Amino acid sequence: MSNIVISGYYGFNNAGDEALLTAILQALGAVAPETGLTVISGNPADTKLRHHVDAIYRFHAGHILRALSRADLLISGGGSLLQDVTSKKSLLYYLTILVLAKLKGCKMMLFAQGIGPIRNSLMRFLTKVVCRQADAITVRDEDSAAELARLGIPPERVQVTADCVLTLTPSDKVAGRLLLEEAGLDLRKPILGLSVRAWPDNLHCLQQLAAAAAALSEKYDAQIAILPLQYSMDCETCELLRGYLPRTRQPVAFLHRHFTTEEFLSIIGNFDLLIAMRLHALIFAAIMDVPLLAVSYDPKVDAFVKAVGARAAGTVETLEAADVVAAADAVWGQDVTAQAERIAAMRALARRNAEIACSLLPH
Numbered sequence: 001m002s003n004i005v006i007s008g009y010y011g012f013n014n015a016g017d018e019a020l021l022t023a024i025l026q027a028l029g030a031v032a033p034e035t036g037l038t039v040i041s042g043n044p045a046d047t048k049l050r051h052h053v054d055a056i057y058r059f060h061a062g063h064i065l066r067a068l069s070r071a072d073l074l075i076s077g078g079g080s081l082l083q084d085v086t087s088k089k090s091l092l093y094y095l096t097i098l099v100l101a102k103l104k105g106c107k108m109m110l111f112a113q114g115i116g117p118i119r120n121s122l123m124r125f126l127t128k129v130v131c132r133q134a135d136a137i138t139v140r141d142e143d144s145a146a147e148l149a150r151l152g153i154p155p156e157r158v159q160v161t162a163d164c165v166l167t168l169t170p171s172d173k174v175a176g177r178l179l180l181e182e183a184g185l186d187l188r189k190p191i192l193g194l195s196v197r198a199w200p201d202n203l204h205c206l207q208q209l210a211a212a213a214a215a216l217s218e219k220y221d222a223q224i225a226i227l228p229l230q231y232s233m234d235c236e237t238c239e240l241l242r243g244y245l246p247r248t249r250q251p252v253a254f255l256h257r258h259f260t261t262e263e264f265l266s267i268i269g270n271f272d273l274l275i276a277m278r279l280h281a282l283i284f285a286a287i288m289d290v291p292l293l294a295v296s297y298d299p300k301v302d303a304f305v306k307a308v309g310a311r312a313a314g315t316v317e318t319l320e321a322a323d324v325v326a327a328a329d330a331v332w333g334q335d336v337t338a339q340a341e342r343i344a345a346m347r348a349l350a351r352r353n354a355e356i357a358c359s360l361l362p363h
Helices: 015-031 044-051 061-070 088-103 121-131 142-151 174-182 203-220 235-244 261-268 279-287 299-308 321-331 337-359
Strands: 003-007 036-041 054-057 073-079 107-113 136-139 158-160 191-195 223-226 252-254 273-276 292-296 311-315
Touching: 003 015, 003 061, 003 088, 015 036, 015 044, 015 073, 015 261, 015 279, 015 337, 036 044, 036 061, 044 054, 054 061, 061 088, 073 088, 073 337, 088 107, 088 121, 107 337, 121 142, 136 142, 136 337, 142 158, 142 299, 158 337, 174 261, 191 203, 191 235, 203 223, 203 235, 203 273, 203 321, 223 235, 235 252, 261 279, 273 279, 273 321, 279 292, 279 299, 279 337, 292 299, 292 321, 299 311, 299 337, 311 321
Parallel strands: 003 036, 003 073, 036 054, 073 107, 107 136, 136 158, 191 223, 191 273, 223 252, 273 292, 292 311
Antiparallel strands: none
16 A cells, blocks of 8 residues: 655644645545555644544654655645745745655655745755655646746646645535524625734734725625634634724624634635635635635735636735725625636646646555
């Protein structure tokens, strides 16, 4: 039996990354069901319970080396692992895992990654050296492919696919309806969803978004649902947003619970519009055929919005309430057929990631 080790930002209650892992495991299982899978996780017990897969702690060098010694392939991804905006330490960690795989004679693949930004010159050099050793590279957007080319990776070695989360099956909306009703919302009335994350100097952004949400609630007689995607890291920022909201005629629900991927999809599927910062909140909306509006803080958000033909209301630094309202007016109640068609095409590309990974396994 072949064995694959999966490296990424797993085990930290980030709904986007847990959805990525769910999608990767499902995709690999569909292509090579007899393959042994081990996940490097920040919380192995939670990963085992949640995903029914072997897991090892991300900072236990001995366990990682033993797993790589038995493995045929290391998958690094998906997500934005190779960037130094979060921290240089994070980038060095993921590069080190890739190097260890090669030292143990294991093939390695960059799997549907979003590359960059990598601003430090030394970090760019190290990333180039390590990525050149990859046996396969897939990226989730053209911007990531361009960043690898700027690093010096030959373009012919890079395949542009799509984020693996897009392979997830849309969830039934019933569970989401029950959760929204439990939070005090009336499913007979429109629901505006908001999802934000912490970002430096974001108070102006939150104040403007709150003003826009209140105006939209008044205009469309809409209730507001605030949904943190990474529990509990996003909760403080979402609480700030709720505090900035002026009093509205319709209720405001703060859905601050630890939801599963399926529950997130089901909840978002009941929204009439989602305004979000986090990439995977936007992807969840796209999967569920819900109109979406981005608040951009990272090139990965802009790349996805462009790919699905959606739009951004502005950036964290420049957001203005009037612009949010105008952008929301343009998409509220819109026909999402064109968006759905683009998502279907991206879903087919996303399936290629697992096919390429499994082609590297011994036959």
